[in-house]
Amino acid sequence: MSEKTIIDEQTIKEHNLTLDEYALIQELIGREPNLTELGIFSLMWSEHCSYKSSKVHLKKLPVTGKNVIQGPGENAGIIDIGEGLVAVFKIESHNHPSFIEPYQGAATGVGGILRDIFTMGARPIAAMNSLRFGPLDIPKNRSIMDGVVSGIAGYGNSFGVPMVGGDVYFNDCYSLNPLVNAFCLGLAEKDKIFYARAEGFDNAVLYVGSKTGRDGIHGATMASAEFGEDLEEKRPNVQVGDPFKEKLLLEACLEVMDQGLVVGIQDMGAAGLTCSTTEMAANAGTGIEIDLDLVPQREEGMTPYEIMLSESQERMLIVAEEDKVERVQEVFAKWDLDAVRIGRVTEGGRLHVKWHGETVVEIPVDSVVNLCPAYNREYSPPSPPQPIIENTTISTPQNYKEVFLKLLTSPTIANKEWVFRQYDHMVQTNTAFLPGADASLLRIKDQKRALAITLDGNSLYTYLEPRSGGKIAVAEACRNLACVGATPIGVTNCLNFGNPEKPEIMWQFKEVVEGVAEACQTFDIPVTGGNVSFYNDTKGVSIHPTPVLGIVGMVDDIDKAVSPGFKEEGHIILLLGENKDELGASEYLRWVLREEKGRTPQIDLDYEKRVHQVCLDAIDQELLFSAHDISEGGLAVCAVECAFLSPTNMGCSLDLRSDLRPDVLLFGETQSRILVTISDKNLEAVLALAEKHKVTAAVLGTTGGDTFKISVNDLSIFEVPVLEAYNAWKQAIPEYFKVR
Amino acid sequence: MKFGVVVFPGSNCDNDTLHAVRDVFEQEAEFLWHKDHDLKGSDCIILPGGFSYGDYLRSGAIARFSPLMQEVKEFALKGGIVLGICNGFQVLLELGLLPGAMMRNKNLKFLCQHVYLRIENKDTPFTQAGHEGQVLRIPIAHFDGNYYTDRKGLKELERNQQIVLRYTNEEGYLTEEANVNGSLDHCAGLMNKAGNVLGMMPHPERASEAILGSRDGRLIFQSIINYIHHT
Numbered sequence: 001m002s003e004k005t006i007i008d009e010q011t012i013k014e015h016n017l018t019l020d021e022y023a024l025i026q027e028l029i030g031r032e033p034n035l036t037e038l039g040i041f042s043l044m045w046s047e048h049c050s051y052k053s054s055k056v057h058l059k060k061l062p063v064t065g066k067n068v069i070q071g072p073g074e075n076a077g078i079i080d081i082g083e084g085l086v087a088v089f090k091i092e093s094h095n096h097p098s099f100i101e102p103y104q105g106a107a108t109g110v111g112g113i114l115r116d117i118f119t120m121g122a123r124p125i126a127a128m129n130s131l132r133f134g135p136l137d138i139p140k141n142r143s144i145m146d147g148v149v150s151g152i153a154g155y156g157n158s159f160g161v162p163m164v165g166g167d168v169y170f171n172d173c174y175s176l177n178p179l180v181n182a183f184c185l186g187l188a189e190k191d192k193i194f195y196a197r198a199e200g201f202d203n204a205v206l207y208v209g210s211k212t213g214r215d216g217i218h219g220a221t222m223a224s225a226e227f228g229e230d231l232e233e234k235r236p237n238v239q240v241g242d243p244f245k246e247k248l249l250l251e252a253c254l255e256v257m258d259q260g261l262v263v264g265i266q267d268m269g270a271a272g273l274t275c276s277t278t279e280m281a282a283n284a285g286t287g288i289e290i291d292l293d294l295v296p297q298r299e300e301g302m303t304p305y306e307i308m309l310s311e312s313q314e315r316m317l318i319v320a321e322e323d324k325v326e327r328v329q330e331v332f333a334k335w336d337l338d339a340v341r342i343g344r345v346t347e348g349g350r351l352h353v354k355w356h357g358e359t360v361v362e363i364p365v366d367s368v369v370n371l372c373p374a375y376n377r378e379y380s381p382p383s384p385p386q387p388i389i390e391n392t393t394i395s396t397p398q399n400y401k402e403v404f405l406k407l408l409t410s411p412t413i414a415n416k417e418w419v420f421r422q423y424d425h426m427v428q429t430n431t432a433f434l435p436g437a438d439a440s441l442l443r444i445k446d447q448k449r450a451l452a453i454t455l456d457g458n459s460l461y462t463y464l465e466p467r468s469g470g471k472i473a474v475a476e477a478c479r480n481l482a483c484v485g486a487t488p489i490g491v492t493n494c495l496n497f498g499n500p501e502k503p504e505i506m507w508q509f510k511e512v513v514e515g516v517a518e519a520c521q522t523f524d525i526p527v528t529g530g531n532v533s534f535y536n537d538t539k540g541v542s543i544h545p546t547p548v549l550g551i552v553g554m555v556d557d558i559d560k561a562v563s564p565g566f567k568e569e570g571h572i573i574l575l576l577g578e579n580k581d582e583l584g585a586s587e588y589l590r591w592v593l594r595e596e597k598g599r600t601p602q603i604d605l606d607y608e609k610r611v612h613q614v615c616l617d618a619i620d621q622e623l624l625f626s627a628h629d630i631s632e633g634g635l636a637v638c639a640v641e642c643a644f645l646s647p648t649n650m651g652c653s654l655d656l657r658s659d660l661r662p663d664v665l666l667f668g669e670t671q672s673r674i675l676v677t678i679s680d681k682n683l684e685a686v687l688a689l690a691e692k693h694k695v696t697a698a699v700l701g702t703t704g705g706d707t708f709k710i711s712v713n714d715l716s717i718f719e720v721p722v723l724e725a726y727n728a729w730k731q732a733i734p735e736y737f738k739v740r
Numbered sequence: 741m742k743f744g745v746v747v748f749p750g751s752n753c754d755n756d757t758l759h760a761v762r763d764v765f766e767q768e769a770e771f772l773w774h775k776d777h778d779l780k781g782s783d784c785i786i787l788p789g790g791f792s793y794g795d796y797l798r799s800g801a802i803a804r805f806s807p808l809m810q811e812v813k814e815f816a817l818k819g820g821i822v823l824g825i826c827n828g829f830q831v832l833l834e835l836g837l838l839p840g841a842m843m844r845n846k847n848l849k850f851l852c853q854h855v856y857l858r859i860e861n862k863d864t865p866f867t868q869a870g871h872e873g874q875v876l877r878i879p880i881a882h883f884d885g886n887y888y889t890d891r892k893g894l895k896e897l898e899r900n901q902q903i904v905l906r907y908t909n910e911e912g913y914l915t916e917e918a919n920v921n922g923s924l925d926h927c928a929g930l931m932n933k934a935g936n937v938l939g940m941m942p943h944p945e946r947a948s949e950a951i952l953g954s955r956d957g958r959l960i961f962q963s964i965i966n967y968i969h970h971t
């Protein structure tokens with residue numbers, strides 16, 4: 001062995017392993033590991049790769065369903081959508097790198113998720129991002145946001161995948177820990193799906209794509225620990241992306257797949273060559289032998305440790321039959337990419353790595369991939385519990401118009417065009433709804449059907465009541481889909497939390513997962529995979545628990561799909577669902593009154609489902625002109641957004657009847673509500689549908705004019721020209737980025 | 741007639757463009773690989789949008805050296821119809837088939853949005869299905885679309901009516917705000933002096949079907965088809 005480094009406690013600690021874990025490694029391999037082997041275990045047993053703290057809880061998520069072709073455990077989930085096609089999708093976090101180096105961190109997050117999709121044989125057709133930043137009045141947060149958005153744009157635009165939407169929230173807790181969760185959806189033919197399996201003894205193992213450098217060594221381990229004062233020192237751990245290479249890699253991979261030249265394939269993302277070799281072998285019950293001298297390298301003098309642990313981007317591992325190797329190499333040469341045979345598939349389930357003629361790694365792949373200990377970590381609710389806030393203690397606004405305009409300037413609510421117009425959201429010419437709709441709508445060329453996708457996750461809800469928040473995240477995503485006319489078919493989730501070794505964080509995690517699981521069961525949608533990101537703590541401060549739900553839906557007839565904006569003057573505005581006495585956890589409390597308090601809105605999942613059904617039935621019967629879900633900012637913000645999204649900033653007047661306080665009625669975030677517009681002649685039909693599904697429906701007003709007016713019980717609460725409100729909403733985010 | 745759509749490494753609107761001319765307009769159409777030397781009998785060559793060679797240098801600066809560009813250049817000099825869209829426009833500038841250069845957008849950000857264009861010259865193979873002053877709504881998606889040329893060059897462009905499309909507002913007025921990328925003289929689409937080569941930053945293939953929110957881009961393809969049929 002070439003690396004004679006003595007492995008002491010310090011070395012073990014530096015590899016983020018416990019002494020018990022180290023003892024187990026010794027037991028599994030029957031001797032002391034060398035440094036490279038230790039590095040391999042440390043990566044594969046890191047929280048990021050092994051899910052050792054989350055496994056016991058993730059088991060509670062429903063993962064099966066009649067259309068599920070691939071659930072959790074592969075590069076991405078796969079759902080059969082009929083007519084010979086499958087939807088391949090996944091969400092993944094790139095939080096830690098995006099904080100250290102926002103542009104490259106976010107860019108490589110996009111690159112990683114794209115590879116997860118096309119490694120399965122699917123062409124990526126749309127991407128979205130869920131972003132969380134600290135307040136924009138702090139310059140550091142502006143520079144992080146600017147870097148992250150440019151990084152996403154820089155990678156996605158060049159690669160040629162439309163970034164069709166996503167969500168952006170702002171909260172103090174993300175100030176030193178932004179979240180970047182990247183989602184991608186691909187389409188593949190059902191009989192051309194590829195898996196990460198190294199099958200067939202003596203088949204060739206080919207390395208394709210970019211050359212290996214020293215970048216990103218320890219990326220996965222970095223994502224599995226808290227950040228301290230050594231932030232700047234971690235910068236070299238961030239990988240650098242090359243979207244052009246990735247685009248070539250996509251085309252070359254799809255071409256060799258299409259020609260039937262591939263047995264198995266796995267991308268080299270987190271944990272690079274280590275992860276791809278061990279997982280592919282373990283999945284197939286085989287072993288792999290590779291020679292590191294054959295690995296294309298862009299730096300000189302790299303050690304086996306560095307080559308095995310590098311996270312250089314835009315690389316893949318392909319297993320191919322011997323007689324097809326040359327044809328694979330021809331295709332890659334056409335795209336100016338390396339495709340180098342570095343080893344072969346072996347019997348015996350071992351990873352055997354050679355370097356300079358010597359064996360440098362010789363370990364059982366099963367122990368690396370499957371035998372990492374799982375922890376049922378201690379959990380307990382926070383003490384003291386989250387503060388409850390009674391509505392009676394909240395003062396009512398003096399000037400509703402002023403408060404309303406202020407609410408529209410909350411960056412969480414404000415127009416996100418500053419973000420979305422930096423993304424090419426139209427390439428591939430399938431984008432039927434521009435960003436800003438409840439869900440993104442993508443046509444499938446030559447079909448009547450369309451796919452709808454949405455991302456959701458309000459962390460204020462999950463912070464104050466994790467279980468309700470988890471349920472709401474699923475419910476709201478499904479509601480978004482219902483608003484465009486889509487039925488949910490599959491879920492991917494990204495669970496962003498603090499340090500799981502803290503009992504109250506683990507409690508948040510358990511509660512959220514159980515809430516998500518219950519909601520997925522109620523809506524009967526399988527979770528096909530996702531990602532857990534723990535250790536989102538910087539300098540001892542944890543983020544709010546932030547689950548992000550990515551849900552894919554199917555629209556049967558794209559011509560019937562409905563967008564949120566008002567369409568014509570004189571339409572009836574109808575509310576599906578009920579207004580309740582709930583103001584806790586609202587954006588109004590957070591942004592206007594600066595209180596992150598109260599109870600999260602309560603949710604009855606069965607009722608929620610019935611509300612969706614009314615909306616879906618009404619859309620199917622072509623009774624609706626618009627539909628928009630009520631979420632952050634409540635009823636008033638929902639209604640004015642419908643005005644902003646109309647072709648002409650069309651106003652409306654709402655004449656509400658209620659016993660609730662006007663502030664609660666206008667800004668409360670009660671769930672299970674959808675605002676729709678209809679023509680006079682369809683009113684009865686929609687009311688009948690509501691009655692059939694036992695859902696409350698009430699006429700609130702009519703569209704028209706150029707002002708936005710609200711009265712409650714015949715008393716005018718406020719009115720404002722739509723244009724004035726629009727400017728406040730539209731300018732809020734650009735205002736922070738103005739060059740002064 | 742037959743369209744040839746050039747594929748460079750890094751082209752990403754090649755499929756979209758082929759879809760528009762082949763499936764929407766039902767014309768014969770084929771991809772042309774950049775390493776080949778064969779235009780496959782095309783009547784019109786389209787250089788599509790994307791990031792040829794990653795555009796890590798100057799947009800289009802490397803693509804101009806692709807083997808096929810030799811044939812494209814000869815085809816253009818003999819009067820063949822060539823349309824460059826977005827990155828294709830940038831490549832045409834680098835090839836020297838069109839005068840001037842592109843700079844970064846004035847706000848130094850990538851911009852993807854619908855814009856309004858006014859037809860300034862309808863006597864071209866690319867706009868003859870429209871009328872002068874007609875306003876089109878077509879999306880842009882680029883980082884380097886801020887057109888520039890020197891004063892003498894601009895005079896010449898104006899004298900020959902080579903600026904075929906200009907950024908305007910919805911009503912067709914040349915406002916500062918409508919000129920989103922800061923192009924000199926609001927230039928959105930530029931023709932060579934001979935009138936057979938057009939570069940345009942907006943993407944007509946993204947505005948050729950109602951489901952995509954606009955059909956105004958059809959006018960460009962329809963004009964080309966009409967022109968070729970009548971010559």
